[in-house]
Amino acid sequence: MSTVNKKWHNGMLSTEDWWSAWLGLFFFALGLLSIWGLDVVGWIAKPKIWEFTDLMQDFTWSKIAKTTAKGYHFLHPLLAIFITYVVFTLLTSIGAYYQRLNVKKYIVGFSIIFFLTWFAWIVGHEAHFSAINAVIKGKNYHEIYQLSWGLQLGGGFSFMLALLIGLIIGNFFKGFADTIKEAAKPEWFIKTAIVLLGIKLGMMTMKAAGFTYELALAGAAAAFVAYLLFWPIIYYIGRKFFKLNRSSAAVLSSGISICGVSASIATAGAIKAKPIIPIAVSTLIIVFAMFELVVLPPVYTNMAPNQPIVNGAAMGMTVKTDGADAAAGAILDELMLSKHLKKQDEKWEEGWILSAAILTKIWIDVFIGIWSFILAVVWIRNVENKKGKEKIPLKEIWFRFPKFVLAYMLVWVIYLAMMYFFPDILPDAKIGGNIVQGTFRKFMFMLTFLSIGVITDFSKLKGMGRLILLYAIGLFIIIAPIAYLVAYIFHHGMMPPIIP
Amino acid sequence: MQLDFTLSFTDSQWVCYNDALHVVADSLDEIDDVIKKHLDNTYSNGEFRIKMFFDFDRFPRWHRQYMPHYFNRDFTYKPKLITDEHSK
Numbered sequence: 164m165s166t167v168n169k170k171w172h173n174g175m176l177s178t179e180d181w182w183s184a185w186l187g188l189f190f191f192a193l194g195l196l197s198i199w200g201l202d203v204v205g206w207i208a209k210p211k212i213w214e215f216t217d218l219m220q221d222f223t224w225s226k227i228a229k230t231t232a233k234g235y236h237f238l239h240p241l242l243a244i245f246i247t248y249v250v251f252t253l254l255t256s257i258g259a260y261y262q263r264l265n266v267k268k269y270i271v272g273f274s275i276i277f278f279l280t281w282f283a284w285i286v287g288h289e290a291h292f293s294a295i296n297a298v299i300k301g302k303n304y305h306e307i308y309q310l311s312w313g314l315q316l317g318g319g320f321s322f323m324l325a326l327l328i329g330l331i332i333g334n335f336f337k338g339f340a341d342t343i344k345e346a347a348k349p350e351w352f353i354k355t356a357i358v359l360l361g362i363k364l365g366m367m368t369m370k371a372a373g374f375t376y377e378l379a380l381a382g383a384a385a386a387f388v389a390y391l392l393f394w395p396i397i398y399y400i401g402r403k404f405f406k407l408n409r410s411s412a413a414v415l416s417s418g419i420s421i422c423g424v425s426a427s428i429a430t431a432g433a434i435k436a437k438p439i440i441p442i443a444v445s446t447l448i449i450v451f452a453m454f455e456l457v458v459l460p461p462v463y464t465n466m467a468p469n470q471p472i473v474n475g476a477a478m479g480m481t482v483k484t485d486g487a488d489a490a491a492g493a494i495l496d497e498l499m500l501s502k503h504l505k506k507q508d509e510k511w512e513e514g515w516i517l518s519a520a521i522l523t524k525i526w527i528d529v530f531i532g533i534w535s536f537i538l539a540v541v542w543i544r545n546v547e548n549k550k551g552k553e554k555i556p557l558k559e560i561w562f563r564f565p566k567f568v569l570a571y572m573l574v575w576v577i578y579l580a581m582m583y584f585f586p587d588i589l590p591d592a593k594i595g596g597n598i599v600q601g602t603f604r605k606f607m608f609m610l611t612f613l614s615i616g617v618i619t620d621f622s623k624l625k626g627m628g629r630l631i632l633l634y635a636i637g638l639f640i641i642i643a644p645i646a647y648l649v650a651y652i653f654h655h656g657m658m659p660p661i662i663p
Numbered sequence: 664m665q666l667d668f669t670l671s672f673t674d675s676q677w678v679c680y681n682d683a684l685h686v687v688a689d690s691l692d693e694i695d696d697v698i699k700k701h702l703d704n705t706y707s708n709g710e711f712r713i714k715m716f717f718d719f720d721r722f723p724r725w726h727r728q729y730m731p732h733y734f735n736r737d738f739t740y741k742p743k744l745i746t747d748e749h750s751k
Contacts, residue, residue: 165669167716168735179728264724350728424729432717432733435691438672445726484729539734554737562732618725 166263168562179351182258184570187358189254190599191574194362197595198588204595205232207250208243209602210281210321214290214308227285231602247606248277258351265345272346276617280609283328287321297504315505318605319460319497322490322612326456329616340617347614349486354567356607357489357521361571362600363514364522365578366593370660378472378519381653382526385480388649389527390534393420397637405633409546410436413538414444415630419637422528423448423483429531429563433539434546446623447634452487453619455638460495464502471499472657473650475516479523480646481638486611492520493608514600515659523650525568532563668698670715670736679715691736702742710741 166177175181193204213227228240235243252273259269287293294304295315305313314320329347333340340347368375394416401412414436418427424445431441459481463474478495482488496517504510536559544550578596581589624631671678679686679694686697695713702711717733 165671165716165718166720167669167718168732169716178730180730344725347725348728424726428722428726428729428731428733435734437675437677438722438733439674442723442726445729535734552738555734556737559732559734563730565730 171558171561174562176261177263178566179258179262179348180354180566182262183351183354183358183567186254186258187355187361187567187570188573190355190359190603191362191577191596194595194599194603195592197593198591200591202232202234202595202598204598204603205230206235206238206243206246207231207598207602207606208240208247209605210285210288212288212290212294212304213285214304214310217308227288231598244281248274251277251606255346255351259346268342268345270346272343275343276346276610276613279328280325280606280613283325283613284321284606284609287318287324292320293317295501295504297508297510299504299510315501317497317501319494319501321609322494322497325609325612326490326616329613330453330619331616333617333619334621337620340620343617347617349490349611349614349618350484352607352614353486353489353611354565356604356611357485357525358567358570358574359600359604359607360514360518360521361574362578362596363604364518364571364575365582366596366600367515367518368575368579369582369589374657377657378476378522378654379526381476382479382523384653385476385523385646385649386526386530388645389421389480390530392645393642396420396641397633400637400641401633405629407629407633410434411440411444414440415633417534418444418448419483419634419642421483421534422485422524422531423452423487425528425563425565426531426534429535430538433535434542443627444630447627447630448483449487450619450621450624451634451638452482452484453615455482456487456491456494456615459643460491460498463495464498468499468502468506470651470655471503471511471516471659472519472654473647474499475519476523476654477643477647477650479520480527480650481643482520482524485524485528486615488524489517489521490608490612490615492517495520510662511659512662519654525565525571528565529568531565532560535563536560664709665712665714666698668713668715669718670733671718671721695738699740699742702740706742708742710739712737712739 168174196203208228209231210228211226218226224240228244230236230238230243252270255273256266256270260266290304290308290310291312292314293316294310294313295317296305297303364375397419398412398416401407401415413434414427414431417430427441427444427448431438459478463477467474474495475492478491479488482491496513499516500511500513536555539555543553581592668679668681676687676689677691677694684701686694688694688697698713715736717735719727719731722731
């Protein structure tokens with residue numbers, strides 16, 4: 164049996180993109196129940212900052228994990244983790260069933276990924292890795308545990324550890340990676356997390372409406388840069404200096420310049436390149452995204468520690484898959500907040516740098532349908548000379564529109580509507596909203612980091628010498644510097660709010 | 664009249680099929696030619712709308728999460744009347 168798009172609603176139950184929207188909206192709706200005094204999300208477990216020697220002297224689970232809401236603190240931490248496991252496994256397995264994944268393999272894979280993720284999350288919160296030498300919410304864990312040394316990476320260490328564990332599995336334990344790959348779905352997890360970030364965007368709008376709108380509009384400029392500047396440059400270099408054929412040059416240009424894998428497939432589909440081309444290019448994109456994810460956050464943090472929003476937006480234009488972009492944005496957010504807190508003793512509110520990275524990327528994503536439609540028309544008219552002989556239905560734009568963006572925008576709009584029309588219910592709405600966009604979202608990020616590592620196999624780059632060289636030149640010599648310049652023009656001086 | 668096909672691929676070739684026809688070729692143009700020829704040989708008049716819907720399941724499973732939507736194809740064709748003379 165095949166899966167094809169015939170009608171506008173095809174794929175609503177069977178594609179991962181739609182399932183990101185459904186899962187994200189479901190969590191969002193659960194969070195909203197706090198308006199009526201119902202907390203049905205506060206049971207989710209989250210790790211606490213702990214210290215190794217202290218834990219060994221007197222081990223209790225309550226030192227390393229707890230439920231997110233105080234109202235559920237009566238639950239034993241292990242029970243809270245188990246409930247979290249059951250809920251996430253159940254909900255994602257329903258999605259896996261409708262996406263026609265092998266549900267048994269999915270549940271086995273997800274269970275392993277879940278517990279490895281939790282292992283990384285807990286270890287990453289050990290005080291020597293995470294505690295910052297500053298007072299946060301009335302506590303300085305560096306002083307409480309009398310640490311003689313510390314990396315002071317905040318939550319960033321958990322992300323990096325999850326990524327490292329995933330990479331070790333994906334590259335050194337390939338048999339094991341195959342066992343859990345059915346559930347290693349970084350794009351699904353991250354798109355669900357992005358939908359939940361719509362809540363954060365809503366809350367940001369309440370605090371600083373002008374800032375948020377400016378961020379959103381500047382993202383539009385980034386889209387123009389990606390499509391009208393990056394794409395033609397890479398295409399020209401590919402054709403002129405690397406002697407690629409038209410199809411390969413176009414698919415690679417979209418992959419490097421626009422939104423990675425989905426852009427390369429959409430372009431290949433539009434110009435009828437053989438599917439083997441986007442599959443090869445996609446491998447390249449995923450492996451390179453890993454390098455970007457590891458290299459760019461520390462580079463930007465140290466290069467421009469006083470330009471948080473510029474760095475976030477530049478990340479959104481440079482890193483080419485949604486998963487890696489959001490992941491890199493999350494690490495950047497943690498690293499920059501930690502560095503600023505250490506140096507200035509001033510805490511920026513978390514999530515703003517990440518939101519800059521994601522908003523910029525989303526703007527680029529939403530135009531891919533229109534761009535591939537234009538390419539299809541150009542190809543038929545000018546390359547294949549079949550003007551008038553073959554139709555390109557406008558519906559194809561809809562098929563390529565990233566649906567999780569609709570859910571992200573819907574969540575934002577609902578928050579805006581509450582802000583303008585029902586301001587009285589906002590404080591109650593924020594109780595559930597904060598849990599969903601906090602712990603739920605961070606857990607989806609953690610799942611993403613581990614999954615990205617599992618599906619990244621560096622050995623797949625063998626035999627792609629010419630494409631690797633073009634990709635590296637395009638990314639680091641052309642795209643990264645231009646992206647940073649554009650981000651600087653639009654965002655310099657913009658700062659996240661300071662937490663008193 | 665409308666004819667629906669599923670469009671798929673192997674490592675290096677396109678595959679287009681429905682219940683009546685199964686075509687494997689290096690290029691989409693070649694597939695179109697085979698279908699047109701089939702229509703020429705089967706029908707003597709009328710206009711046919713040929714729709715090819717891309718089969719996403721042919722993409723590797725790890726890849727499907729990135730929205731593997733290929734463009735569906737849509738064109739019309741009027742079969743040429745095949746006479747003995749044409750056949751020769």
